[in-house]
Amino acid sequence: MAETTKSTYQGQMHLLQKEMMGRYFERVTRAAEQGDGKAVYMLISGNPVELVQAFDLVPVYPEIDALQLAVKKAALPFILKAEEIGYSMDNCAYVKADVGLFLGDRKTPFATIPLPSLILCNYVGCNVYLQWFEHLAEYCDGEIYNLDIPFLREPSGKPSKADIEYVVKQLEEVIVAMERLTGKDLDWAKLKRIVALSGETGELWAKVKSLTKHAPTPFDAYFDSVTMMAPLYCLRGTEDGLKFFQTALKEMEEKVQMGQGPLPEERFRFVIEGPPPWPYLRTFRDLFSKWGAVAVASTYSTVGGLWEFGFKHDPNRPLESIAEHMLEWNVTNRNFLQRYAQIRRYIEEWNADALIIHSVKSCRLFSAGQGDMREYFTKDLNVPTLLIESDIEDPRYFSEAQIKNRIDAFFESLEHKKIVREAHAAAGGAA
Amino acid sequence: MKIENTIADYREALEEAPLERVAQWKASHPDKKIVGCYPVYSPVELIHAAGMLPVGILGGGNRLEIAHADSRFQSFVCSIVKSTLELAMTDRIGFLDGIVFHSICDPARNLGSVYKRNFPKLMVEYIHFPQNMTSPHTVNYLTAEYRRLLESYTQLSGAKADDESLRRSIRIYNEQRRLLRELYALRAAQPQNLSTVETYVLTRTATLMPPEEHIAILTEALAALRLRDEKPKDRIRVVLEGSFCEQPPLELIEGLEAAGCYILDDDFLTGWRFFTEDIPVDGDPVRSLAESYIKRSVYSGVKHDTRERKSQHLLDRVKETGAAAVVILAAKFCEPALFDYALYRQALEKAGIPHLYLEFEEKMWIFDKSRTEVETFVESMLFD
Numbered sequence: 001m002a003e004t005t006k007s008t009y010q011g012q013m014h015l016l017q018k019e020m021m022g023r024y025f026e027r028v029t030r031a032a033e034q035g036d037g038k039a040v041y042m043l044i045s046g047n048p049v050e051l052v053q054a055f056d057l058v059p060v061y062p063e064i065d066a067l068q069l070a071v072k073k074a075a076l077p078f079i080l081k082a083e084e085i086g087y088s089m090d091n092c093a094y095v096k097a098d099v100g101l102f103l104g105d106r107k108t109p110f111a112t113i114p115l116p117s118l119i120l121c122n123y124v125g126c127n128v129y130l131q132w133f134e135h136l137a138e139y140c141d142g143e144i145y146n147l148d149i150p151f152l153r154e155p156s157g158k159p160s161k162a163d164i165e166y167v168v169k170q171l172e173e174v175i176v177a178m179e180r181l182t183g184k185d186l187d188w189a190k191l192k193r194i195v196a197l198s199g200e201t202g203e204l205w206a207k208v209k210s211l212t213k214h215a216p217t218p219f220d221a222y223f224d225s226v227t228m229m230a231p232l233y234c235l236r237g238t239e240d241g242l243k244f245f246q247t248a249l250k251e252m253e254e255k256v257q258m259g260q261g262p263l264p265e266e267r268f269r270f271v272i273e274g275p276p277p278w279p280y281l282r283t284f285r286d287l288f289s290k291w292g293a294v295a296v297a298s299t300y301s302t303v304g305g306l307w308e309f310g311f312k313h314d315p316n317r318p319l320e321s322i323a324e325h326m327l328e329w330n331v332t333n334r335n336f337l338q339r340y341a342q343i344r345r346y347i348e349e350w351n352a353d354a355l356i357i358h359s360v361k362s363c364r365l366f367s368a369g370q371g372d373m374r375e376y377f378t379k380d381l382n383v384p385t386l387l388i389e390s391d392i393e394d395p396r397y398f399s400e401a402q403i404k405n406r407i408d409a410f411f412e413s414l415e416h417k418k419i420v421r422e423a424h425a426a427a428g429g430a431a
Numbered sequence: 432m433k434i435e436n437t438i439a440d441y442r443e444a445l446e447e448a449p450l451e452r453v454a455q456w457k458a459s460h461p462d463k464k465i466v467g468c469y470p471v472y473s474p475v476e477l478i479h480a481a482g483m484l485p486v487g488i489l490g491g492g493n494r495l496e497i498a499h500a501d502s503r504f505q506s507f508v509c510s511i512v513k514s515t516l517e518l519a520m521t522d523r524i525g526f527l528d529g530i531v532f533h534s535i536c537d538p539a540r541n542l543g544s545v546y547k548r549n550f551p552k553l554m555v556e557y558i559h560f561p562q563n564m565t566s567p568h569t570v571n572y573l574t575a576e577y578r579r580l581l582e583s584y585t586q587l588s589g590a591k592a593d594d595e596s597l598r599r600s601i602r603i604y605n606e607q608r609r610l611l612r613e614l615y616a617l618r619a620a621q622p623q624n625l626s627t628v629e630t631y632v633l634t635r636t637a638t639l640m641p642p643e644e645h646i647a648i649l650t651e652a653l654a655a656l657r658l659r660d661e662k663p664k665d666r667i668r669v670v671l672e673g674s675f676c677e678q679p680p681l682e683l684i685e686g687l688e689a690a691g692c693y694i695l696d697d698d699f700l701t702g703w704r705f706f707t708e709d710i711p712v713d714g715d716p717v718r719s720l721a722e723s724y725i726k727r728s729v730y731s732g733v734k735h736d737t738r739e740r741k742s743q744h745l746l747d748r749v750k751e752t753g754a755a756a757v758v759i760l761a762a763k764f765c766e767p768a769l770f771d772y773a774l775y776r777q778a779l780e781k782a783g784i785p786h787l788y789l790e791f792e793e794k795m796w797i798f799d800k801s802r803t804e805v806e807t808f809v810e811s812m813l814f815d
Contacts, residue, residue, distance in 0.1 A: 086776035088769040090507060095770075123562050127536050130562055130735040131770040137737070138774060144737050148563035150572070151534060154579075162575035169568040335557075336544030361507045364766065368512070368538035371503040372545045389505070 013248045017227050020244055024234045025111035031058045032106065032114035038181060039114040041133065044233055044304050045124035046149070046330035048171060048322045050198055050313070052120075053237040054191040055178045060113060061233065062132065065101065066094040068110050070278035070393045078104075079394060092362040093393035095132045102136060117181055119144040120174065125151065125332030126365045145177055149326050152334050159327040167323035192315040194237040195322070199313035201236055204245035206307040211252050212296045213350050215269070216261030218252045221350075222272045222295035223285045224262065233304050267292030268414060271346045273299045273339070273373070274358035274366050279395040287404055288356075291411040295356075297346035299339060299366075302331040306342075336369060340376055347383055354414060357387040361397055384417075386410040434655035437648065442632045446681060447494065450524060452639045453486050457526035460484075464528040464588050466554075468638075469515065469542075470676040471535050471733050472702030473558070474720050476710075477581045478531075479600040479642070482590035487638025487703065488530060490514045490793045493680050495523075497794070503545060504538065509764040510792045511677035512538045519550055529554035529587055531580075534562075535676065535733040536767050554587050556580060564725055564736045573721035581717065597716040605709040607642045610649040612704065615696065617656060619752055622668070622693035624659040628685045634700050635678075663693075667812050670754045671697035672745060673772065675732050677762035679791045686802045687758065691809035695752040701731055732767040741771065742778030749784055756812060757786040758805075762793070785812060 031037040037058040042049065044063045052059045069075040078100025079093050085103075087096050106113040119142050121133035130146065137144035147170050150163040175186050208228065212221045219225075228248055235241030255261070270288075272295045277284050288294070305311070311329035314321040327333060331342065343355060355377050359367045370387060377383040388406050391397035444452055457465060466478045467488035475485035491497070491514030500516035518524045530553060532543035540557070547555040558576060561569045585592050611634055618625040633652055637645045671687075675698045688694065710723045730736065730744045749757060757779055761768035772788060779786045787808040789801055 082773075086773035088772070090764050091766065091769050091773070099773075127534070127540075127733075128766060128770075131767065134735050134737075134741060135770070135774060138740050138742060145565075146563045146735060146737055148561050148566075148569070150559040150561075150576070151540065151557070153557040153559060160575065160579070162572055166568055166572035170563060170566055173566055336541045337548060340548075359505060361505075364508065365537040365541075367505060368508050369504055369541040369545050371501075371505065372548065375503065376548065 013251050020240050021230050029112045032112040038117035040118045040120050041116040042120050043122050043129045045332040046326040047122045050194045050237045053194050055182050062098040066097040069097050072109050092128045116142050122147045124149045164323050168319045171319045191318050195313045195318045196315035198237045201241050201245050202307035204249050208249050209308045214256050216266035217296050218255035220262045220295050222298040225301040265292050269296045269352045270354045270356050271297045271352045272356045275300050275392045277390045277398050280398045287407045296350040299331050305330050354384040359389045360392045362392045434652050438629050438632050441636050454526045466529040467527045469532045472705045476600040480592040480597040481584035481588045483588045489678050493794045493796045508538050510794050512542050531556040534559045562735050570722050574718045577717050577721050598712045601710050601712050603642045619695045623661040623663040625656050627694040637703050666691045666693045667809050668693045668695050668754045669756045669758050670749050671758045673759045673761035673768045674699050675701045677793050683798050686798045690802050690805035695754050732771045742774045759788045763790045
């Protein structure tokens with residue numbers, strides 16, 4: 001039985017993230033409380049934040065607000081409020097927490113959330129996005145634009161020419177809406193600079209992520225990646241965002257050189273699929289740490305973009321490039337089998353021992369059908385796979401004892417196999 | 432045959448094993464190919480024009496045991512996703528050459544991928560319907576999407592589909608939809624003469640046979656139904672909403688009416704009666720089909736049309752039909768229907784329109800509880 005190990009690492013990257021996100025939430029609060037800046041609501045998955053930045057509008061992400069509420073264990077009262085007015089137990093709890101917040105005074109422990117000047121529903125894979133923003137638009141009688149992103153459905157796994165053209169035309173319409181909102185024309189040179197910043201930021205992020213191929217991995221590609229995802233989404237296209245990833249890359253490269261990882265000993269490397277249980281993130285992490293198990297890759301960290309497989313925003317084709325990012329280069333707009341392929345690639349190239357599937361009830365985009373995914377990895381590929389269930393937002397769905405039992409049983413079995421394998425290797429070596 | 436007997440026959444077939452009829456058709460037409468359409472809406476004309484038979488694959492009803500599919504889709508996923516997988520895993524839809532899924536919700540979309548992996552011999556198509564109904568460019572996108580689909584269908588059938596054959600298919604389905612609109616109008620005007628179960632059976636048969644055959648049945652049925660002259664009963668008049676994908680058991684629908692409702696309008700099988708008027712056949716028929724999705728389709732829980740607020744649609748429908756109340760009949764775990772309900776409930780309460788919320792599953796077979804709930808609701812309205 002492995003002894004209990006907890007990761008305690010808090011590096012420069014974490015401090016910088018705290019500081020920068022603090023500044024972001026101050027800006028959001030200023031827009032809400034002093035009318036300093038107009039808010040554009042958007043979703044995380046492959047969004048055109050570059051346009052929002054080019055007009056100096058304030059990007060507001062209801063998903064991040066819901067996530068922060070969950071992490072701060074403040075979500076449940078908002079969820080219950082939404083359920084009181086008609087939302088079902090079976091509806092996505094991100095939406096419920098946000099609706100509960102939206103219909104109140106929009107004050108949270110981290111920021112006051114402004115009303116939207118534009119509800120920009122970037123429909124990138126998740127069908128619940130459409131419902132979510134449709135509801136917000138009804139509640140505040142606000143302007144809504146559905147930016148429709150065709151799902152990847154062709155055998156090539158690529159968007160068609162017609163898909164790209166459709167998205168570019170819509171981005172042009174979004175520009176017109178933002179020009180109307182701000183009373184100024186789009187500064188194309190500025191947009192190109194911002195797109196270039198996004199390109200560099202994405203490239204740095206991809207470099208950071210490739211470092212987890214090392215053993216030991218310098219950071220946990222699930223639990224530490226989420227620290228880096230906030231600046232990637234809220235600050236992409238800004239100098240701050242770029243600076244953050246320069247710092248993160250430098251710090252992680254140093255850790256690789258020193259052979260340092262997040263745990264005293266790396267015993268198992270796993271790939272993890274699905275969003276984390278935000279209300280119990282620390283508890284959840286420790287259940288793996290005690291086995292010396294660390295995530296080397298995660299699908300969740302590619303929700304907002306899949307830069308690690310070669311995408312880079314191109315400032316010379318700003319709108320096409322934003323369109324390609326939204327259509328093709330994020331996990332949520334890729335079909336389920338493309339996700340199988342992505343995970344397979346992680347297992348092979350990042351040299352993982354196992355796959356953990358965290359099935360969350362709220363997010364059916366991720367979860368619906370993960371039983372088939374488990375079937376594929378265990379039966380077809382012979383990869384040890386564990387499927388556990390809880391939720392991304394709703395604290396009522398996290399059963400610690402049950403999850404602990406499943407994780408312990410799984411790693412006990414892996415541990416046993418490892419010992420047998422090592423014994424075989426030693427015997428073979430002797431002979 | 433009397434219309435009552437015809438309906439009873441089809442009802443029995445629907446309750447026992449609806450797809451048996453399609454299997455029989457395939458046996459007597461071994462050279463013809465069949466493409467199954469998952470809910471909600473599919474442009475069946477494209478399949479028909481390619482020389483194949485489009486049929487509805489609308490779940491497993493309440494006689495199918497789910498023994499395999501529940502290991503692939505979790506407990507919180509709706510029944511129709513699992514039953515549709517179970518149908519294929521237990522080799523009950525071997526007559527299909529292809530199946531098409533649509534961008535209606537996340538589980539249905541993932542189901543398409545699971546089908547693709549598990550049944551590689553089947554052609555699995557996926558249509559991304561546009562959710563931007565305001566951009567002038569949307570019609571170009573959907574036209575391109577339909578052309579891609581037509582190409583895929585003709586590859587499967589080996590037949591050619593020119594503009595003329597597509598126009599012919601559109602005309603046929605226009606006629607079918609026109610008759611279905613008449614059927615619905617008849618029930619809305621005189622619900623005592625035409626029950627919702629009858630309306631449902633006559634509509635659902637459209638999903639199981641060539642449209643020409645269904646048109647003949649429907650024409651005969653309409654003629655007979657127009658002769659009926661029943662006295663209205665003391666029932667409340669309602670609009671029913673929420674069952675646009677998974678289908679409730681017929682006994683449940685029957686129970687709703689028997690408990691004291693006249694259903695003036697509903698969204699059962701809404702994808703098979705998707706247009707408010709004929710699709711024009713002049714000009715480019717592919718474009719016309721695409722344009723009609725944007726300009727002439729009914730509202731639906733899975734179409735997010737920002738040109739109007741969704742809850743306003745429901746309030747308008749209540750007003751137009753003269754209904755006194757709304758019944759929301761939502762499939763368990765159906766995220767689109769459950770979300771819509773939150774909006775509807777607030778709007779209905781604000782407008783002072785009474786409503787009853789019921790959840791169902793296709794596989795349910797005990798109806799006492801729902802029936803009691805409806806009776807209580809009806810009594811509260813009749814004796815208030």
